[in-house]
Amino acid sequence: MQLFIDGNWQDGSLQKTKKVENPATGESVAQVAQAETEDTTRAIEAAQTAFPRWRELELQSRVELLHRVAHLLEEKADKLAKIMTIEQGKPLAEAKSEILTGAENFRFNAEEARRIYGETIPAPNKHVYIVKKEPIGVVAAITPWNFPMGMATRKLAPALAAGNTVILKPSSETPLSALALFEIFEEAGFPRGVVNLLLGNSSEIGKALTASDIVRKLTFTGSTAVGQKLYQESGETLKKISLELGGHAPFIVFSDANLESAADGLVAAKFRNNGQVCVSPNRIFVAKEIEQEFTKLVLERVRNLQVGNGLREGVNVGPLIREDAIHKINRQLKDAAEKGADILIGGERLLDGEGNEKGNFYAPTVLTGVTEQMRIFHEETFGPVIPIISFVSDDEVVKLANDSEFGLASYFYTESLERVEEISNALEYGMVGVNDIAISHPETPFGGVKHSGFGRENGHFGIEEYLNVKFVALKYRT
Numbered sequence: 001m002q003l004f005i006d007g008n009w010q011d012g013s014l015q016k017t018k019k020v021e022n023p024a025t026g027e028s029v030a031q032v033a034q035a036e037t038e039d040t041t042r043a044i045e046a047a048q049t050a051f052p053r054w055r056e057l058e059l060q061s062r063v064e065l066l067h068r069v070a071h072l073l074e075e076k077a078d079k080l081a082k083i084m085t086i087e088q089g090k091p092l093a094e095a096k097s098e099i100l101t102g103a104e105n106f107r108f109n110a111e112e113a114r115r116i117y118g119e120t121i122p123a124p125n126k127h128v129y130i131v132k133k134e135p136i137g138v139v140a141a142i143t144p145w146n147f148p149m150g151m152a153t154r155k156l157a158p159a160l161a162a163g164n165t166v167i168l169k170p171s172s173e174t175p176l177s178a179l180a181l182f183e184i185f186e187e188a189g190f191p192r193g194v195v196n197l198l199l200g201n202s203s204e205i206g207k208a209l210t211a212s213d214i215v216r217k218l219t220f221t222g223s224t225a226v227g228q229k230l231y232q233e234s235g236e237t238l239k240k241i242s243l244e245l246g247g248h249a250p251f252i253v254f255s256d257a258n259l260e261s262a263a264d265g266l267v268a269a270k271f272r273n274n275g276q277v278c279v280s281p282n283r284i285f286v287a288k289e290i291e292q293e294f295t296k297l298v299l300e301r302v303r304n305l306q307v308g309n310g311l312r313e314g315v316n317v318g319p320l321i322r323e324d325a326i327h328k329i330n331r332q333l334k335d336a337a338e339k340g341a342d343i344l345i346g347g348e349r350l351l352d353g354e355g356n357e358k359g360n361f362y363a364p365t366v367l368t369g370v371t372e373q374m375r376i377f378h379e380e381t382f383g384p385v386i387p388i389i390s391f392v393s394d395d396e397v398v399k400l401a402n403d404s405e406f407g408l409a410s411y412f413y414t415e416s417l418e419r420v421e422e423i424s425n426a427l428e429y430g431m432v433g434v435n436d437i438a439i440s441h442p443e444t445p446f447g448g449v450k451h452s453g454f455g456r457e458n459g460h461f462g463i464e465e466y467l468n469v470k471f472v473a474l475k476y477r478t
């Protein structure tokens, strides 16, 4: 499977390929081309050449192309979902919902393209002050493996809607969904050079993208460590940059919460994509007086989860992406157990079950007695683990919840109006779910603070990231 540069499918210049593995079976499912610096340079030049024509294209034509992508994603959703489950592992229903969200991302931004409003500013007599919004130029997007379609569409849809041309570098773990998206761009009839796809050695491609003065914007979703590196590298060429990085979400259950609803929310949010989600609840703070009752409700739900190959009917938790994810979880749990935590369920790799012996399966895990002294309190887990920490007062839990270098998502459950206002103000996070875990929608701003990065995706905030502001001062009589 090949790179897509300047409207053509092609091999990388060194003719190398890399295999893609199914994390549920360990089988090789595809061989994909690998780009080097030379291919990256060609993609940058193609995007640069295509930019003037794309920005000048009639708005209606651009809007129609974006709607066509949405339509094709919907039409092919079942086939694309299967591709995603095979390369990434998530259950088929989750994969299909991600494809449909990808379609929504294109629809929303097709509509948003019509609303890139400028401003006029009160000016002295005989003057007009105009603010225009313009596309930035060539945009590079680097995306992770956990939401291969969600992340790519969340970046490319607004970038294209704003009139930019793009280069996508998806994760080497999950290139097949990106390849399928580019087949859709081709089928939709995008002009050559407007969308370009590079697969391959990430640090080499990343360096070539960040070093280029032609690339004027870099948008990245992935780990904080790689985000910091790209931020530094982009400093040389002073690019506009957005970083959606790691998270370590607190999930707080106050004593006045609806406990059934909180337990449903926690288990749904935690085991979505097997916990491999930047907004996954990672530190579960539960008021001491309801801890036993709440933990019982959580355990009842966790026992009902079916772990296995995401293609199988009834499975709601798939494999982890790589074997080293299993070792990371084991390390965190060992450390927690040594420091006094109790593992109530799970805590080990799952080898039994139909065909599970070859995949990266992990038993859904719940532990109590977690404290600030444990690694799991501070490190992003990215796996199916619920660590419960008990608390006594509101002040104490806010302090504990904010005790993290990350600041992406946070959640709390309460029936108190006063708490809703006070706690949502006090949490140092970009997003707060109050009695709700659904915090990501095409219409609403998604992003973090602190080491979770900066910039916002989705909503009208999302498209602003791909626009420059130009001020025109006009004196119409001299």
Ligand code: NAP
Pocket: 142, 143, 144, 145, 146, 147, 169, 170, 171, 172, 173, 200, 201, 202, 203, 204, 205, 206, 207, 221, 222, 223, 224, 226, 227, 229, 230, 243, 244, 245, 246, 247, 277, 278, 279, 380, 408, 448, 452
């Ligand atoms: P990652 O290792 O940082 O990789 C992300 C992307 O960066 C991949 O395409 C990867 O390519 C590429 N990459 C790696 N090293 C690079 C380098 N030196 N230069 C340029 N590109 C480089 O992250 P991941 O393991 O895929 O994803 C998990 C992380 O993403 C978690 O920390 C999670 O919290 C975060 N995340 C954040 C959000 C958000 O919206 N805030 C959403 C989803 C995930 P290769 O795979 O080919 O190396």
